[in-house]
Amino acid sequence: MLGFKDFNCARVILSGIELMRMIKKGQLQCSGNCPLSAAQQFYSIVS
Numbered sequence: 001m002l003g004f005k006d007f008n009c010a011r012v013i014l015s016g017i018e019l020m021r022m023i024k025k026g027q028l029q030c031s032g033n034c035p036l037s038a039a040q041q042f043y044s045i046v047s
Helices: 007-025 038-046
Strands: none
Touching: 007 038
16 A cells, blocks of 8 residues: 655645645635636745
């Protein structure tokens, strides 16, 4: 069975999954005036 190799890897992957769920549910606060798409929200956080 494949799994996470270490705790740090698991933490990073699960954080990303939770971030995507928050974006999908619309729970992220937008700092700009116009609403952003899910992809734009994700890339604004990553960069």
